[in-house]
Amino acid sequence: MEQRSVPSRIGTLLVGAGFIAEVHAAAVTASDRAHLVGIVDTDPGRAAAFSRSHGAIPHTDDLAEALAWPDVDAVVACTPNHTHLGVGAAVAAAGKHLLVEKPLATTVADAQALAAAFAAAGRVLMAAHSHRHHGYGRTVKDAIDAGVIGSPAHVRLSILGGWIWTGWDAWAADPVASGGHALHNGVHVLDLATWWLSADPVRVYARGRHQTAAELRINDYLEMVVEYAGGEVAVLEMSRAHRPGSFGLRDLRVVGSAGMISEDWADEAAFLFTEGGTGLVAAAGVDGFGAQFESWLDTIGGAPPAMPVSDAVRAVELAVAVEESVSTGRPVELGVAA
Known part of the structure; x- marks a missing residue:
């Protein structure tokens, strides 16, 4: 340090x-x-x-x-x-x-x-x-790093909501100002899956829809598949299109060689399925933004970063590749998207 x-x-x-x-x-x-x-x-x-x-x-x-x-x-x-x-x-x-x-x-x-x-x-x-600093993100990462599911091979993560920002003229709905839904919101799940797997992404294939209305200038619903160098796969959804507007759902599965972690929005604890039976991995309620700020202060003081700059650059690369894949209808090799 x-x-x-x-x-x-x-x-x-x-x-x-x-x-x-x-x-x-x-x-x-x-x-x-x-x-x-x-x-x-x-x-x-x-x-x-x-x-x-x-x-x-x-x-x-x-x-x-x-x-x-x-x-x-x-x-x-x-x-x-x-x-x-x-x-x-x-x-x-x-x-x-x-x-x-x-x-x-x-x-x-x-x-x-x-x-x-x-x-x-x-x-x-x-x-x-x-999301790296919220209780659920940290709980899953700690469980994987502790080896409780063996080597992780597959992530299925959906974050679905019905909140379409603050209005039709909001900058977040402007494809130039926001970069698109993959960069503004999808980047959360892209980063989490890659962080949990500790793997190098090599290919992205994605689909998007203007679900709320045809007039919307960005895709408010995304389906994304990320393939990794070691054969790992992440299947991800990010939505701001679900109705009613108060709707919210998070659903995740992380499958490893020795078990599976399963968690949903309503229960911050994660279910653990292994050969030895089932159990819970408890997650205390965490103020993610507060924890994030304190982590940044730690790094300013010389501690290793919880969100390395290289990971932030990689998240942008993933999100840009998603936008390209949605636009072209084809898979995008990482390192090729610009």
């Missing part, structure tokens, strides 16, 4: 005052190792409103101005996906650490450029793949 000299309380700047910023702000204020030092948003009125609701913290619409504030040590970026390269490059140039909402970027080249910029700056870059 490389120890770094860091302030006792890391001054954290939020960039972007949308709804997800509230979740990140809560994680910052709940930590005894950080404090919220300001908010940046391109809409001055929204920045001012966020400031008023968070103790009158400094606010501006100018990122360069905020990065020059003396008490800013690190940044949490909650901006639309297509802005991540520009925001991240500015943060790296200013010598600050960055936690950026997933995906790391909307193209593989941009993700690699961000990784290189932070490596050169000697600062921590972490993509906010929050």
